[in-house]
Amino acid sequence: MQYVNIFDSHAHYDDAAFDEDREQLLAALPGAGVRLVVNCGADLASSRKAAALAREYPYFYAAAGIHPEEAHDLPEDWEDELKALLSQPREVAVGEIGLDYHFDENPPREAQRDVFQKQIILANSLGLPVIIHDRDAHGDTMELLQKHRPRGVVHCFSGSVEMAKEVLRLGMYIGLGGAVTFKNARVPVEVAKMVPPDRLLLETDCPYMAPVPFRGKRNDSSLIAYTAARIAEIRGEDAQELIDCAFRNASRLFLGNENATGD
Numbered sequence: 001m002q003y004v005n006i007f008d009s010h011a012h013y014d015d016a017a018f019d020e021d022r023e024q025l026l027a028a029l030p031g032a033g034v035r036l037v038v039n040c041g042a043d044l045a046s047s048r049k050a051a052a053l054a055r056e057y058p059y060f061y062a063a064a065g066i067h068p069e070e071a072h073d074l075p076e077d078w079e080d081e082l083k084a085l086l087s088q089p090r091e092v093a094v095g096e097i098g099l100d101y102h103f104d105e106n107p108p109r110e111a112q113r114d115v116f117q118k119q120i121i122l123a124n125s126l127g128l129p130v131i132i133h134d135r136d137a138h139g140d141t142m143e144l145l146q147k148h149r150p151r152g153v154v155h156c157f158s159g160s161v162e163m164a165k166e167v168l169r170l171g172m173y174i175g176l177g178g179a180v181t182f183k184n185a186r187v188p189v190e191v192a193k194m195v196p197p198d199r200l201l202l203e204t205d206c207p208y209m210a211p212v213p214f215r216g217k218r219n220d221s222s223l224i225a226y227t228a229a230r231i232a233e234i235r236g237e238d239a240q241e242l243i244d245c246a247f248r249n250a251s252r253l254f255l256g257n258e259n260a261t262g263d
């Protein structure tokens with residue numbers, strides 16, 4: 001499956017799953033049709049690693065943020081640290097940030113909401129988009145998005161068609177990844193059908209969420225080809241045209257220019 005012009009809007013190449021062969025893998029991405037990648041931070045340490053990747057690879061950009069599962073034991077000056085990181089070149093978003101109520105052992109909801117809200121306010125003050133993680137927290141997530149109206153994307157969208165409509169009404173983008181290809185995917189398929197072409201982003205969330213036929217294996221940006229092929233099939237569109245369209249959308253959101261080259 002060979003496509004070109006792939007923009008992976010959400011990756012975690014700082015993850016230990018890539019420690020063994022990160023260099024070879026990242027060097028091979030352009031040859032596999034991957035043109036640009038946004039590597040997301042999940043805490044201060046991984047946000048620093050994301051920044052380092054963006055310095056090293058001309059086709060990488062970085063996002064910095066505190067993931068809801070990391071919204072505990074933060075240093076007192078975490079907001080200043082984040083702000084300093086985000087002021088570096090090739091930092092294009094605050095992310096990934098949001099709410100995750102899935103596991104009981106996650107940080108208390110109040111703490112999650114506080115850290116989330118502060119980061120949305122920070123993004124707005126810096127004029128940067130947000131990359132939103134929402135797991136089993138749709139109501140509270142939407143409430144804060146409606147209150148602060150950031151630009152951005154709800155990644156690995158797992159909400160209903162109704163919620164997707166709300167996200168779109170706020171002017172935000174919807175990120176779709178490997179979950180669309182899963183056998184039991186019903187709602188993601190419905191969402192993939194209804195997202196307007198100019199609001200759809202493609203993503204991996206790698207090393208997680210590999211599309212069928214690689215489900216459960218380590219994911220990487222080249223596998224977006226499979227996700228795009230499935231979404232195109234659902235929508236009755238051409239896969240390369242969908243990839244091109246998602247490229248323009250991600251470039252518009254993160255780089256402020258539809259024809260961004262990555263230079």
Ligand SMILES: [Zn+2]
Pocket residue numbers: 010012040096205
């Ligand atoms: Zn992620």
